[in-house]
Amino acid sequence: MGLGHLMKAQDTLPKNNLVPSLNFYLGYIPQTYPTAPAGQLAFLNCLGLNRQFNGKDKWHQFFHYPKGGVELFFGLFNNPTEFGNVVGFVPTMELNSKHPKRKWKKKFGLGVAYFNKPFDLIKNPNNYYIGSHFVNMTTLSLLREIKIAKNLEYTVGASLIHFSNGHTKLPNVGLNLLALHMGLRTSSNIERHRYTSVPQKNKSGVVVKLGVGMHEFGATTKAIGGPNYPSYHLSTWFSKSFRNIHVFQLGVTCAYYTSFYDYITSQELRLKNPRVNAFTGLIFVGHEFVFGKFGLCAQAGFYVYNPFFIKQKKIEGTWDKFGEKLEAFSTNRLGLVYYPFKKKNSLNHIKYQLQVGAFIKANLAQADLFEYSVAFSF
Numbered sequence: 001m002g003l004g005h006l007m008k009a010q011d012t013l014p015k016n017n018l019v020p021s022l023n024f025y026l027g028y029i030p031q032t033y034p035t036a037p038a039g040q041l042a043f044l045n046c047l048g049l050n051r052q053f054n055g056k057d058k059w060h061q062f063f064h065y066p067k068g069g070v071e072l073f074f075g076l077f078n079n080p081t082e083f084g085n086v087v088g089f090v091p092t093m094e095l096n097s098k099h100p101k102r103k104w105k106k107k108f109g110l111g112v113a114y115f116n117k118p119f120d121l122i123k124n125p126n127n128y129y130i131g132s133h134f135v136n137m138t139t140l141s142l143l144r145e146i147k148i149a150k151n152l153e154y155t156v157g158a159s160l161i162h163f164s165n166g167h168t169k170l171p172n173v174g175l176n177l178l179a180l181h182m183g184l185r186t187s188s189n190i191e192r193h194r195y196t197s198v199p200q201k202n203k204s205g206v207v208v209k210l211g212v213g214m215h216e217f218g219a220t221t222k223a224i225g226g227p228n229y230p231s232y233h234l235s236t237w238f239s240k241s242f243r244n245i246h247v248f249q250l251g252v253t254c255a256y257y258t259s260f261y262d263y264i265t266s267q268e269l270r271l272k273n274p275r276v277n278a279f280t281g282l283i284f285v286g287h288e289f290v291f292g293k294f295g296l297c298a299q300a301g302f303y304v305y306n307p308f309f310i311k312q313k314k315i316e317g318t319w320d321k322f323g324e325k326l327e328a329f330s331t332n333r334l335g336l337v338y339y340p341f342k343k344k345n346s347l348n349h350i351k352y353q354l355q356v357g358a359f360i361k362a363n364l365a366q367a368d369l370f371e372y373s374v375a376f377s378f
Contacts, residue, residue, distance in 0.1 A: 017051065017052040017054070017188050017189075017190065018049065018050070018051055018052075019048075019049075019050045019051065019052050019067060019069070019185055019186050019188055020047075020048065020049055020050075020185065020186060021046075021047070021048035021049075021050065021071075021155075021183055021184065021185035021186075022045075022046070022047060022048075022183055022184050022185070023045075023046040023047075023048065023071075023155070023181055023182070023183030024043075024044070024045060024046070024181060024182055024183065025042075025043070025044035025045075025046065025075075025159060025161075025177075025179040025180070025181040026041070026042075026043055026179060026180050026181070027041070027042045027043075027044065027159075027161065027177040027178055027179030027180075028040075028041060028042075028177070028178050028179070029041075029042060029077075029129075029175060029176065029177055029178075030176060030178065032129075032173055032174075032176065033128045033129070033173045033220075033221070035126065035128065036126060036127070036128040036129055036173060037079055037082050037083070037126055037127065037129075040077055040078055040079045040083065041077070041078045042075055042076065042077045042078070042083075042177055042179070043075065043076045043077075044073050044074065044075040044076075044086075044161075044177075044179070045073070045074050045075075046071050046072065046073050046074075046181075046183070047071070047072045048069060048070070048071040048072075048092070048183075048185070049069050049070060049071075050067040050068060050069030050070075050071075050092065050094065051067060051068055051069050052065070052067050052188035052190055053065055053066055053067070053068065054190060055190075055192070055193060057292060057344060057345050058198060058244070058345050058347055059244075059245060059290070059291050059292055059345075059347060061193065062243075062244050062245045062347070063095055063096075063245065063291060064095065064096040064097065064098055064192065065096055065190060065192050066093055066094055066095050066096060066291075067093070067094040067188070068091075068092065068093045068094070068291075069091070069092060070089065070090065070091050070092065070111075071088075071089075071090045071092050071109065071111075071139075072087075072088070072089055072090075073086070073087065073088035073089075073090065073113070073137070074086070074087055074088075075087075075088070080117075081117075082117065082124055082126055082127050083115075083117060083127065083129075083130075084115055084116040084117025085115075085116050085117075086113050086114065086115050086116075086163070087113065087114045088111060088112070088113035088114075088137045089111050089112055089113075090109040090110065090111030090112075090113075090137055090139055091109060091110065091111055092107055092108065092109035092139065093107065093108060093109070093291070093296075094106070094107040095107070096192075100192045103144050103145050103146070104142065104143070104144050105142070105143050105144070105145065105157075106141070106142060107139070107140075107141040107142075107143060108138075108139065108140050108141070108296075109137075109138065109139040110136070110137075110138055110296075110335075110336055111136075111137045111138075111139075112134060112135070112136065112137060113134070113135050113136075113137035113163055114133055114134055114135075115130045115132075115133055115135065115163075116133070118130045118131055118132050118133055119131045119171055119224075121224060121225070128171040128173045128220075128221050129163070129171075129173045129174060129175035130163060130165075130172075130175055131165060131169045131170050131171045131172045131224075132165045132168065132169035132172075134165070135163045135164055135165040136162075136163070136164050136165065136166060136360060136370075137161065137162070137163055138161070138162045138163075138164075138334075139159060139160075139161050139162075140159065140160045140161075141157055141158070141159040141160075141181070142157050142158055142159075143155050143156065143157030143158075143181070144156055144157060147187060149187075150187070150189075151186055151187045151189070152184065152185075152186060152187060153184070153185050153186070153187050154182070154183070154184060155181075155182065155183045155184070155185065156180075156181070156182045157180075157181055157182075158178075158179070158180055158181070159177075159178075159179045159180075159181055160176065160177070160178060160179075161176070161177040161179060162174060162175070162176055162177075163175040163176075163177075164360070164367050165367075165370075166215070166360045166361075166367050166368075166369060166370035167215040167216060167220075167366075167367040167368055167369055167370070168214050168215055168216060168228060168369070168370050169216055169228075170216045170218050170219075170220070170221065170222065170223070170224050170225075170226070171220060171221040171222070171224060172220060172367055173220055173221065174367065197243070197244060198244055198347060200241055200244065200347070200348070200349065201349060202241075202349055202351035202352070203240060203241045203242070204238065204239065204240050204241070205238075205239050205350070205351040205352075205377045205378055206236065206237070206238060206239070206377070206378045207235075207236065207237050207239050207249075207251070207355075207375050207376070207377045207378070208234075208235070208236050208375060208376055208378070209233075209234070209235040209236070209237075209357075209373050209374070209375035210232075210233070210234060210373065210374055210375070211232070211233035211234075211235070211357075211359070211371045211372065211373035211374075212230055212231070212232060212233070212371065212372055212373075213230065213231040213232075213233060213255075213361065213368075213369035213370060213371040213372075214228050214229070214230055214231075214369060214370055214371075215228065215229060215231070215259065215368060215369035215370070216228055216229070217229055217259035217262075217263065220366055220367075229257070229258045229259035229262065230258055231255055231256060231257045231258060231259070231369060232255065232256045233253055233254070233255040233371060233373070234253065234254050234255070235251055235252065235253040235254075235375075236251055236252060237249045237250055237251020237252070237284070237286070238250050238251060239350070239377065241348045241349070241350070244347045244348060245289060245290055245291065245347065245348055246287065246288070246289065246290075246348065247287070247288040247290060247295070247348050247350065248285075248286075248287060249284070249285065249286030249287065249288065249297075249299065250283075250284075250285055250286075251283070251284055251286070252281070252282065252283050252284070253280075253281070253282050253284065253301065254279065254280070254281050255279065255280045255281075256275075256278055256279050257278050257279075257280070257308070258278070260277070260278035260308040261274055261275060261278035263308075263312075264277060264278065264308065269311065269315075271307075271308075271311065277307045277308050277311070278308060279305065280303060280305060280306050280308075280309075281303070281304050281305035281306075282301040282302060282303045282304060282305075282306075282331055283301060283302055283304060284299045284300060284301035284302070284331075284333075285299070285300055285301075286298060286299035286300070286333075288337070288348075290347065290348040290350065292344065293338060293339045293340070293342050293344070294336060294337070294338055294339075295336070295337040295338075295339070295350075295355070296336060297333070297334070297335055297336070297337055297357070297359075298332070298333070298334050299332060299333040299334075300330075300331075300332045301330075301331040301332065301333075302329055302330065302331075303328065303329045303330075303331060306328055306329070309327075309328050309363075310328050313328065323364070326364050327363045327364040327366060328363075330363065330364045331361065331362065331363050331364075331368070332361070332362050333359045333360070333361045333362075333371075334359065334360055335357050335358050335359030335360065335371070335373075336357060336358055337355045337356065337357035337373075337375075338355065338356050338357070339353050339354065339355050340354060340356070341353060341354055350377050351377050351378070352377060352378065353376070353377050354374070354375070354376050355374070355375045355376070355377070356372075356373065356374050356375075357372070357373045357374075357375070358370070358371070358372055358373075359371045359373065
């Protein structure tokens with residue numbers, strides 16, 4: 001079906017359907033820290049309210065008519081003394097296969113969760129996984145839908161669920177949950193069409209971003225009880241749009257860590273210029289999926305200047321470990337961005353646009369900080 005014909009037919013499209021769902025997750029927590037509680041089982045209940053997008057906006061078509069909405073989780077653990085209970089609120093996006101007859105779906109979510117029994121030095125000293133009440137909750141799922149009635153579906157699948165506070169409070173090993181799940185939901189019953197590729201304007205541009213990060217200084221499990229330190233991040237990158245929903249990034253980031261400077265001066269390290277040594281510099285490549293006014297952004301970076309980290313590891317006597325050396329050079333970010341002034345149906349045309357974002361930054365696999373940002377594309 002041609003683009004012009006499909007645009008003309010949009011007035012006859014049904015409204016975006018609401019799709020309520022009820023899901024049950026049975027999961028296992030692998031032990032990722034030696035003195036943390038051994039592998040445990042968890043049971044999560046989930047109420048979802050999603051919207052089946054009808055194709056009126058162009059990005060619906062290019063993502064093959066996804067579902068988007070929110071899910072409310074309530075979790076129980078078979079070790080309630082140390083893990084307690086968890087409540088999560090997670091915005092989600094479910095993506096269909098490119099081929100309408102394939103019933104496998106991919107779903108991801110980024111949200112927030114509350115644990116009622118995080119680590120406590122006196123009352124709960126073994127829960128190294130969760131160091132604060134409020135944490136980020138990330139979900140990745142692969143599911144299959146099975147139609148059991150005209151307007152009802154049964155779903156089964158597997159999920160990876162990750163909880164972390166982004167190093168804003170220690171300890172923060174992070175809790176991973178490997179789960180099988182099943183659920184019931186109403187059927188969307190929407191006819192799927194596909195747009196042909198839409199000609200793009202302003203395919204390339206330059207973006208400048210300012211960010212403020214927060215973290216508690218220390219390793220994953222120490223030192224506990226310290227203050228939160230801000231860090232300041234300046235990034236610029238070249239962006240290249242392609243295939244209507246993708247944006248490629250190549251850029252650099254310079255950051256100043258107040259925690260590094262405080263440690264250098266308080267411990268009287270033999271570094272000639274403490275402020276210069278409190279900076280880091282990196283180059284990165286990134287990719288952004290653009291859906292409407294939102295974008296899901298992932299960046300992988302390589303440190304070209306990270307003197308404090310290396311100096312600290314040498315003082316601690318851990319620099320000879322291969323993992324520590326990788327951590328000194330490898331970094332990544334994952335986050336959501338929002339374009340408040342972007343036209344609703346303009347795909348990945350993000351040139352001359354303001355964006356605000358929230359990111360979790362990690363060094364290798366260890367969370368480093370949680371960052372808020374504002375950027376503008378030229």
